[in-house]
Amino acid sequence: MNNxxxxxxxxxxxxxxxxxxxxxAKRAIEKxxxxxxxxxxxxxxxxxxxxxxKSGEAPSDDSLxxxxxxxxxxLAIPEAEAGRVLQTVRENEHLRRIPVIALATSEQxxxxxxxxxxxxxxxxxxxxxLDHLAGxxxxxxxxxxxxxxxxxxxxxxxxxx
Numbered sequence: 001m002n003n004x005x006x007x008x009x010x011x012x013x014x015x016x017x018x019x020x021x022x023x024x025a026k027r028a029i030e031k032x033x034x035x036x037x038x039x040x041x042x043x044x045x046x047x048x049x050x051x052x053x054k055s056g057e058a059p060s061d062d063s064l065x066x067x068x069x070x071x072x073x074x075l076a077i078p079e080a081e082a083g084r085v086l087q088t089v090r091e092n093e094h095l096r097r098i099p100v101i102a103l104a105t106s107e108q109x110x111x112x113x114x115x116x117x118x119x120x121x122x123x124x125x126x127x128x129x130l131d132h133l134a135g136x137x138x139x140x141x142x143x144x145x146x147x148x149x150x151x152x153x154x155x156x157x158x159x160x161x
Contacts, residue, residue, distance in 0.1 A: 013068035032134035044081035086118040
């Protein structure tokens with residue numbers, strides 16, 4: 001989803017309970033010189049609070065700058081919480097086009113299946129070191145903001161064709 005008209009750089013929402021991984025993500029963005037704005041939610045409650053207005057409604061199209069352009073959702077937060085974030089995003093007309101990338105370890109097969117069933121766009125193995133995370137974030141930003149875009153009708157289009 002290209003948001004170039006409303007923001008100088010894409011905004012990522014990282015839903016992650018580990019302070020160590022949060023710090024690693026910040027360092028990876030700096031090291032990789034990745035042009036993104038990073039917002040962090042420690043759990044599903046914070047994530048949903050960042051996504052929704054106080055009225056319980058998602059921001060309308062005229063307030064796109066208040067929404068993330070991409071959500072990185074750690075499946076290591078309690079399973080029901082990750083599912084709640086996905087469900088909130090996919091059931092809301094103003095949020096459903098935000099790509100959600102689930103971060104998983106190989107031990108989370110059940111959570112991976114559930115996240116895909118609830119509408120995660122993809123599942124990515126959770127990088128555990130700075131270089132791998134910087135590379136993964138670079139690739140995600142390149143793919144979601146330079147290769148594909150979301151048309152006004154909600155269909156994915158290849159920007160290179």
